[in-house]
Amino acid sequence: MSQRAIVLDANILIRAVLGERVHRLILEHADEIKFYAPDAAYVEAGKYLPTLLAKRRMHATSSMAALDALCVIVPPVDGELLLPFRQATMTRIAARDPDDWPALACTLMLDCPIWTEDTDFFGTGVATWTTNLVEIYLKAPRQEVADSGAAVDD
DSSP, X not given: OOOEEEEEOHHHHHHHHHOSHHHHHHHHHTTTEEEEEEHHHHHHHHHHHHHHHHHHXXXXXXXXXXXXXXXXXXXXXXXXXXXXXXXXXXXXXXXXXXXXXXXXXXXXXXXXXXXXSOXXXXXXXXXXXXXXXXXXXXXXXXXHHHHTTOOOOO
16 A cells, blocks of 8 residues: 655745744655655745745755755656646646646646645646645545545555
């Protein structure tokens, strides 16, 4: 029996570096849940983190190292693997934010929900969890998640 999975959007990767709660949730549930993020989400997080770190007067080198270290617990999914899902995801998200297609493609490929704060994913046909409610998914017994109609990786 394999583990359940969830895809992290770039904004969640950023929160994992800048805050404590998201990082703690990932670490607490890494034994029961497989966390993934498209490699494009890591690129996006790396693009925005320096500015956010400067505003917070945080040390950029250690924070960027923290983002790199996340790859061990939240492995990046190679964008090449997502290309077969591009057209299907663009149909769902292009009118909102076409740059988000890799995260949506990752959820389709892995048949799992996404953890994001980006409302562009709402209504795209995949289960979407925000940080304030994601613990429901993370803590739910496997059968409860299956009974709710959410995707379960068997």
